[in-house]
Amino acid sequence: MRSAAIRPTDGPTPSTGHTSSTGRTGRSVHGIREPLSPAERIRAVVGYFLTVYRRTWRGSIIGRFATPLFFLLAMGLGLGSLVDAKAGGVGGLSYLHFVVPAIVATQAMWVAMGESTYQVMGYFKWNKMYAAMLATPLRVGDVLFGHLLTVVFHLATATTIFVGVAALFGGFPGWGALWCIPVGVVTGLAFAVPVFAYTASQETEDGFNVLFRLVVSPLMLFSGTFFPIDQLPVWLQPIAWATPLWHGVELARGAATGVVSSPVPAWVHVAALLSFVGVGGWLALRLFTRRLVA
Amino acid sequence: MSVALASILRVSSVEPDQSARGSAAAGDAASVCGVAAAGGVAPAGGDVLVSARGLTKTFGGFTAVDGIDVAVRRGEAFGFLGPNGAGKSSTMRMIAGVSPATSGELRVFGQDPASHGPAIRARLGNCPQADMLDEELTVQENLWIYGRYFGLTKAQTRERATELLEFAQLTDRRADKVEPLSGGMKRRLTIARSLINNPELLLLDEPTTGLDPQARHILWDRLFRLKRQGVTLIITTHYMDEAEQLCDRLVVMDRGRIAAEGSPRDLIARYSTREVVELRFDTDDHADHVDAVQGLVGASRVELLPDRLLVYTDDGDATSADLHARGVVPLSTLVRRSTLEDVFLHLTGRTLVD
Numbered sequence: 001m002r003s004a005a006i007r008p009t010d011g012p013t014p015s016t017g018h019t020s021s022t023g024r025t026g027r028s029v030h031g032i033r034e035p036l037s038p039a040e041r042i043r044a045v046v047g048y049f050l051t052v053y054r055r056t057w058r059g060s061i062i063g064r065f066a067t068p069l070f071f072l073l074a075m076g077l078g079l080g081s082l083v084d085a086k087a088g089g090v091g092g093l094s095y096l097h098f099v100v101p102a103i104v105a106t107q108a109m110w111v112a113m114g115e116s117t118y119q120v121m122g123y124f125k126w127n128k129m130y131a132a133m134l135a136t137p138l139r140v141g142d143v144l145f146g147h148l149l150t151v152v153f154h155l156a157t158a159t160t161i162f163v164g165v166a167a168l169f170g171g172f173p174g175w176g177a178l179w180c181i182p183v184g185v186v187t188g189l190a191f192a193v194p195v196f197a198y199t200a201s202q203e204t205e206d207g208f209n210v211l212f213r214l215v216v217s218p219l220m221l222f223s224g225t226f227f228p229i230d231q232l233p234v235w236l237q238p239i240a241w242a243t244p245l246w247h248g249v250e251l252a253r254g255a256a257t258g259v260v261s262s263p264v265p266a267w268v269h270v271a272a273l274l275s276f277v278g279v280g281g282w283l284a285l286r287l288f289t290r291r292l293v294a
Numbered sequence: 295m296s297v298a299l300a301s302i303l304r305v306s307s308v309e310p311d312q313s314a315r316g317s318a319a320a321g322d323a324a325s326v327c328g329v330a331a332a333g334g335v336a337p338a339g340g341d342v343l344v345s346a347r348g349l350t351k352t353f354g355g356f357t358a359v360d361g362i363d364v365a366v367r368r369g370e371a372f373g374f375l376g377p378n379g380a381g382k383s384s385t386m387r388m389i390a391g392v393s394p395a396t397s398g399e400l401r402v403f404g405q406d407p408a409s410h411g412p413a414i415r416a417r418l419g420n421c422p423q424a425d426m427l428d429e430e431l432t433v434q435e436n437l438w439i440y441g442r443y444f445g446l447t448k449a450q451t452r453e454r455a456t457e458l459l460e461f462a463q464l465t466d467r468r469a470d471k472v473e474p475l476s477g478g479m480k481r482r483l484t485i486a487r488s489l490i491n492n493p494e495l496l497l498l499d500e501p502t503t504g505l506d507p508q509a510r511h512i513l514w515d516r517l518f519r520l521k522r523q524g525v526t527l528i529i530t531t532h533y534m535d536e537a538e539q540l541c542d543r544l545v546v547m548d549r550g551r552i553a554a555e556g557s558p559r560d561l562i563a564r565y566s567t568r569e570v571v572e573l574r575f576d577t578d579d580h581a582d583h584v585d586a587v588q589g590l591v592g593a594s595r596v597e598l599l600p601d602r603l604l605v606y607t608d609d610g611d612a613t614s615a616d617l618h619a620r621g622v623v624p625l626s627t628l629v630r631r632s633t634l635e636d637v638f639l640h641l642t643g644r645t646l647v648d
């Protein structure tokens with residue numbers, strides 16, 4: 001027999017499909033395997049990202065609490081008392097109530113950027129986890145969708161914490177504040193999904209500097225966040241309409257305070273945000289496929 | 295058919311007896327001979343798990359795999375041997391269903407990876423050339439996560455992971471982060487991970503690169519065991535001893551093409567002589583000595599390498615005796631058996647590992 005010529009040593013060997021113990025039934029038996037349902041595939045991907053999160057949440061959670069506190073102290077209370085004293089608030093709101101819903105949307109943008117730039121690049125390039133997933137029955141769409149669901153989770157936690165902390169400091173006039181949570185998630189996604197696509201197209205992380213300096217930072221200042229956009233030169237105002245943050249800010253402020261600065265109805269804001277998600281998603285799937293299936 | 299197969303598997307997976315175990319300590323030379331006795335014949339009549347015809351992969355204008363034909367039968371250990379850039383990994387990635395073929399026909403388990411990628415990937419194990427582990431997670435977390443990608447239940451995954459940790463000799467490191475592990479341990483973890491779904495076809499792209507000699511031998515042994523259990527192996531390597539040791543059949547790949555195909559023994563018999571006399575001279579250029587060693591007794595061919603001359607002969611001792619009789623005095627003379635390295639040199643005019 002052929003095996004006699006082979007040098008055996010002591011040591012275990014993982015057994016194959018013919019033994020019968022719980023480890024080798026169903027999908028671990030040789031032969032054609034039952035395909036995974038979409039839900040199973042997504043759950044497997046999300047399972048990975050949550051395992052990563054379990055290892056890193058302590059670091060991020062401190063930031064999640066600290067950022068709103070800093071903003072509240074500096075903008076709401078510090079700057080706010082000045083604005084309220086000199087100008088009697090903004091558009092009928094105290095400056096604190098004016099600015100807090102906007103900061104919720106802005107923070108969602110920052111969280112989204114954090115989750116969709118260096119993180120995504122890392123899964124492409126550094127630990128190659130996307131590629132590792134695609135060596136299994138998973139497909140590009142599963143990997144992308146599963147990761148984005150994880151981003152939704154991060155956005156929801158971060159926004160909830162922010163809203164909770166801000167509420168403790170009197171940052172909202174009423175229960176409408178709760179609307180800020182879904183608005184924050186959708187606003188964040190309107191950034192995360194297109195930026196996933198952008199990251200997939202980048203070979204190096206140099207492009208992120210451009211993104212942060214020329215897109216994210218200006219948006220934070222000029223999207224009606226800290227002052228209404230009608231304070232801007234007229235030619236600048238349409239630019240705000242084209243960015244997700246302004247729509248998010250308007251929605252959040254409208255929901256939390258009932259005061260809006262433009263006649264645009266809420267559904268238009270929602271539609272604008274969702275189209276960033278939709279178009280971004282289409283692009284991201286294409287660019288992920290191009291990068292990962294080569 | 296499947297019943298018959300299952301019974302064969304059951305018989306062949308019985309632990310080897312104690313007397314066979316005695317040879318475990320045998321070194322390199324013995325193991326090569328052992329395989330020479332064992333290997334050679336591809337399993338006859340088995341169904342074809344992988345077949346490629348005119349398989350081609352281009353990147354931009356560059357052709358990495360240039361119209362190759364291969365057929366791998368169930369139960370065999372098949373090798374791709376070739377130097378850096380030969381196109382081994384590109385071929386493996388196409389077979390693994392992670393990289394689409396540019397042209398040609400490819401069937402894995404009888405299916406086209408372009409249209410049945412997930413179904414194919416569900417049944418095979420893929421150990422890529424780069425480890426692709428999450429080094430921030432623990433050893434066992436890497437296995438657990440991977441099992442879920444195949445739709446295994448949590449219990450199945452955990453049980454399987456425990457076995458595989460034992461297999462990879464990583465049980466005592468299971469709760470440690472991957473990052474500080476040695477390169478060889480990471481490699482073993484990647485190999486273990488590729489077995490999580492109990493694959494019937496295992497693709498190993500340079501499995502032993504980065505392993506120390508002892509770990510290599512242990513791994514070879516583990517791979518033999520998998521093979522005896524009916525797992526089909528496809529291995530790439532640029533170590534000729536590994537190819538000789540592990541592969542029933544192999545192709546020599548060079549610049550995207552297949553230069554030759556056969557069992558290690560066939561290839562050596564076909565493309566080389568029985569023995570080789572290696573001569574080193576005290577010189578800057580060994581070309582100066584080529585004439586002096588032409589036409590020696592028993593010799594059929596002389597190859598010139600930068601640091602030595604190789605004289606291909608059927609009788610190494612007679613050839614070196616003749617050399618001596620001519621009064622040619624090299625710095626060193628070594629008579630050895632032909633290896634796949636010689637086959638490669640003959641086929642391509644280049645050495646395999648430089």
Ligand SMILES: Nc1ncnc2c1ncn2[C@@H]1O[C@H](COP(=O)(O)OP(=O)(O)OP(=O)(O)O)[C@@H](O)[C@H]1O
Binds near residue numbers: 381382385
């Ligand atoms: N994604 C890619 N893009 C461009 N060129 C590539 C890509 N992958 C491989 N190549 C090229 O194709 C050729 C074959 O590469 P491949 O990795 O298949 O070789 P190999 O035989 O596995 O080599 P090695 O022994 O070094 O691993 C190389 O010249 C390589 O540069």
Ligand SMILES: [Mg+2]
Binds near residue numbers: 382383384423499
């Ligand atoms: Mg390679």
